[in-house]
Amino acid sequence: MCMQNDNNIIQKGMSNFNDPKFYHSIPTIHEEAEKHNVKILHQFHSALEHTFLWILQADNPHTIEYFMSRTAGVFNTLKILPLITFQTVIELCQKIEEGSFFSENAT
Secondary structure: OOOOOOHHHHHHHHHHHHOHHHHHOOOOHHHHHHHOOOEEEEEEEEOOOOEEEEEEEOOOHHHHHHHHHOOHHHOOOOOOOOOOOHHHHHHHHHHHHHOOHHHHHHO
């Protein structure tokens, strides 16, 4: 444990954090996402809820699960949900209303 008079010890231990090159050497989350074939579309944060909302895209939901469990999921609880746009919901509802939704999917 460092005492108040041990400023030199504290500064020596933190010297890497004060060096701008230190942060450039850390792979960014976007680089990690690319390695896992995941695309980060948006990242939001709600300070009031202490919640992060990330919108990701990948060919397979398991790819997202694997990527998140090794990055943000290490320190946080994750909830992965498939999403579609509201416009897509409207279009699907219109097809259901017209009676064409189920006939297209049945073939």
